[in-house]
Amino acid sequence: MVLTWLVAGCIKSGGLAVADQRPIAVVAVVDAANAADTADAPERFDAAVVDAARARGLVPTVHDHTELVATLTARRETTLRIAPLRAELPTGPILLVETRPAYYAEMAGQYRWIVGVTVTLVDEGDAAVLSERFDVPVFLRYHHQRETDAVDASRGVVARHVGELVDTWLGAGG
Amino acid sequence: MIVLLVTASLAADVGGYVRVMTRPDLEGGDGRLGYWNLYGRLLNEGPYAALELRQGLLSRKPGSLAPWTDVHARIEGGTVQGADAGNGSLAYLRLSHLYAQAGNLGLQDVTWRMGTLESNFGDLGLYDMRLAQVLTDTVGAQARYQTPGLELTLGLGDAGWTIKGADYNTVLSGGVTARVNVANHLEIGGGAQGWVEPMVLGNRFAPHVTPGVDYEDYLRGEVVEQFVRDNPGELINFPNPEPTDANSWKVVGYLGFGGFGPVKWNSLYVNYALLHPLGRVTETYDGQDVDVYIHDLTDERTQLNIGDELHLSLVEDKWDLVLGGLYGDYQDADNDLAPSDADRTFMSAIARTQVYLSPVVHLLVESSIAQETSHNGNTWRTHQDSVFASDDGVADTRGLEYGDAAERVTWQGKGGVVLNPLGPGIYTRPSLRILYGVQYSTQNNAFGNSFVETVDEYNDFGNVERHWHNVLALEAEAWF
Numbered sequence: 001m002v003l004t005w006l007v008a009g010c011i012k013s014g015g016l017a018v019a020d021q022r023p024i025a026v027v028a029v030v031d032a033a034n035a036a037d038t039a040d041a042p043e044r045f046d047a048a049v050v051d052a053a054r055a056r057g058l059v060p061t062v063h064d065h066t067e068l069v070a071t072l073t074a075r076r077e078t079t080l081r082i083a084p085l086r087a088e089l090p091t092g093p094i095l096l097v098e099t100r101p102a103y104y105a106e107m108a109g110q111y112r113w114i115v116g117v118t119v120t121l122v123d124e125g126d127a128a129v130l131s132e133r134f135d136v137p138v139f140l141r142y143h144h145q146r147e148t149d150a151v152d153a154s155r156g157v158v159a160r161h162v163g164e165l166v167d168t169w170l171g172a173g174g
Numbered sequence: 175m176i177v178l179l180v181t182a183s184l185a186a187d188v189g190g191y192v193r194v195m196t197r198p199d200l201e202g203g204d205g206r207l208g209y210w211n212l213y214g215r216l217l218n219e220g221p222y223a224a225l226e227l228r229q230g231l232l233s234r235k236p237g238s239l240a241p242w243t244d245v246h247a248r249i250e251g252g253t254v255q256g257a258d259a260g261n262g263s264l265a266y267l268r269l270s271h272l273y274a275q276a277g278n279l280g281l282q283d284v285t286w287r288m289g290t291l292e293s294n295f296g297d298l299g300l301y302d303m304r305l306a307q308v309l310t311d312t313v314g315a316q317a318r319y320q321t322p323g324l325e326l327t328l329g330l331g332d333a334g335w336t337i338k339g340a341d342y343n344t345v346l347s348g349g350v351t352a353r354v355n356v357a358n359h360l361e362i363g364g365g366a367q368g369w370v371e372p373m374v375l376g377n378r379f380a381p382h383v384t385p386g387v388d389y390e391d392y393l394r395g396e397v398v399e400q401f402v403r404d405n406p407g408e409l410i411n412f413p414n415p416e417p418t419d420a421n422s423w424k425v426v427g428y429l430g431f432g433g434f435g436p437v438k439w440n441s442l443y444v445n446y447a448l449l450h451p452l453g454r455v456t457e458t459y460d461g462q463d464v465d466v467y468i469h470d471l472t473d474e475r476t477q478l479n480i481g482d483e484l485h486l487s488l489v490e491d492k493w494d495l496v497l498g499g500l501y502g503d504y505q506d507a508d509n510d511l512a513p514s515d516a517d518r519t520f521m522s523a524i525a526r527t528q529v530y531l532s533p534v535v536h537l538l539v540e541s542s543i544a545q546e547t548s549h550n551g552n553t554w555r556t557h558q559d560s561v562f563a564s565d566d567g568v569a570d571t572r573g574l575e576y577g578d579a580a581e582r583v584t585w586q587g588k589g590g591v592v593l594n595p596l597g598p599g600i601y602t603r604p605s606l607r608i609l610y611g612v613q614y615s616t617q618n619n620a621f622g623n624s625f626v627e628t629v630d631e632y633n634d635f636g637n638v639e640r641h642w643h644n645v646l647a648l649e650a651e652a653w654f
Contacts, residue, residue, distance in 0.1 A: 031236035031237070032236060033234045033235070033236050033237075033238075034283070035236070035237070036237060037237075038236075038237075073237070076235070076236050076237055100236055102234060104187065104189055104226075104228060105189065105226055105228070105246060105248075105271075106292075106294070107189060107190070107191050107224060107226055107248075107653060108191040108222075108224055108653065109296075109297030109299055109302065109304075110191075110297075110601070110653050112189050112226075112653065114187060135187075137189060137653075137654065139601075139603065139653045141299070141439070141485075141601050142296065142430070142439050142441075143295070143296055143353075143361070144355055144358050144361055144430070144439075146322070156596065156597065
């Protein structure tokens with residue numbers, strides 16, 4: 001009893017709302033300025049997003065970007081991507097994580113990048129959409145580390161934002 | 175400057191770098207373990223702050239070939255209130271970078287830049303040195319062609335204000351770099367920069383030569399005095415300066431490889447440069463200032479620098495090791511008389527290891543060993559009474575050497591606890607550090623201090639013989 005009370009208290013104090021093993025589709029992409037096509041996010045980035053969702057009782061499934069590449073490349077704005085995504089993934093909620101890495105400058109021996117991120121949660125149906133847009137500055141040690149490394153380096157901060165967005169959604173009865 | 179700082183809060187993007195520390199030094203030092211970064215940047219550098227502002231004017235859109243442009247400005251300097259002698263004064267900050275750049279203007283993959291220029295191949299993190307860089311002294315125009323496998327940079331401009339300061343004269347500067355990347359496992363780069371300061375008749379700041387100057391007289395600041403001694407009453411006939419050109423150059427190289435096994439990356443940098451000749455010195459004789467033009471006395475100074483840094487991940491996210499080495503050979507063919515920073519050899523090796531006790535709590539240990547050798551005789555004091563070791567206690571007031579040793583050997587050991595909120599990584603920041611450092615040097619009191627060094631009988635403070643030096647540091651360092 002005491003243990004249960006402690007665990008429940010911890011969950012409450014951490015602000016985690018918990019879903020009951022609800023499936024959710026995860027689509028995480030990189031929109032690099034110098035690339036013609038939208039690309040998949042790095043594996044560790046996907047894993048961090050999945051972990052954040054899984055910690056809240058969701059059952060995330062990462063969707064292979066290759067089956068969506070034409071849809072996503074043709075539409076670089078979030079609002080234009082939701083309807084075709086829903087058409088490709090007709091059931092269940094969708095977690096769309098879009099990243100836009102951009103080189104900033106070399107500063108005191110590190111290469112500063114800014115990863116612009118938009119996290120969008122599309123509930124079942126078309127109406128309910130939660131979205132948050134933010135920038136994550138990251139610092140890469142070497143010049144050969146480029147867009148993919150920048151997105152990878154942002155994964156910790158992005159996962160935290162994903163968790164907060166999912167909390168908001170679940171807290172509102174999502 | 176204040177306007178720029180205020181503007182910082184309004185800029186679209188603000189990035190920066192800070193390091194601040196307190197290092198109480200109970201042995202009379204100024205809080206730095208040793209003299210300079212040859213022994214590793216850790217505990218040998220002071221506070222620093224840099225703020226970079228970027229205002230995007232036309233943002234770059236993914237998948238778009240539309241033009242984009244932005245403006246960058248960087249303010250930086252080495253002082254923080256309460257952490258050093260500058261006490262955070264804005265007078266120690268400078269606007270080091272200011273440029274506008276734009277892309278997709280006619281040529282795809284080319285970024286055009288106007289303002290302060292730079293092109294470098296990376297940084298020796300353990301030493302905080304950039305050996306392979308060009309154009310950092312130049313204001314002008316630069317074009318960079320960049321694809322995933324190839325980067326070409328060409329820059330042209332004027333380096334006169336950087337090189338000559340208030341004695342400004344145009345110094346035409348041009349540089350080029352090229353870098354090839356093979357599958358992100360191998361990088362090869364090279365580049366060069368040249369400086370040309372053409373002769374300008376009638377301009378006292380343009381390069382000139384005062385004929386007939388003896389190098390030893392120049393070193394002693396006695397060129398005019400010697401002339402008058404040789405030509406009594408003829409100061410008015412002191413030789414007129416003769417105009418000339420001044421040229422200099424630098425070549426740089428880079429080899430990087432890694433991304434296999436425990437090798438995260440290895441960076442090897444080299445540069446070789448002929449330094450730009452100096453302009454003039456002013457001597458005062460009998461209340462009269464006389465300029466002596468020293469182009470020909472300073473046009474044979476060369477520098478060779480080689481540095482390497484190997485970053486190993488011994489156990490992924492558990493244990494990292496970085497090894498560094500640095501070698502420098504500076505020659506001044508004009509000077510065979512006196513020790514100087516332009517005529518010396520130095521070498522150093524550093525190892526830093528960081529063990530990640532948890533994602534945020536790390537253990538850091540670093541050690542370095544360095545040797546510095548003067549080419550032109552003694553320049554360091556190994557004892558508080560070194561005059562007895564070099565000259566039997568008889569001071570040579572006309573001597574050009576200093577101290578009793580032409581070689582300095584320095585060992586440093588550092589260790590402590592590091593808190594990294596963003597997780598493992600030797601170069602992950604922010605870092606909050608509690609460090610202890612110890613140095614042994616063959617030089618006496620080999621750290622910044624305010625000791626009274628004279629050994630005469632009127633020294634009221636006495637002399638101190640100390641080869642070991644200890645500091646305890648509380649530090650924070652962050653990129654943001």
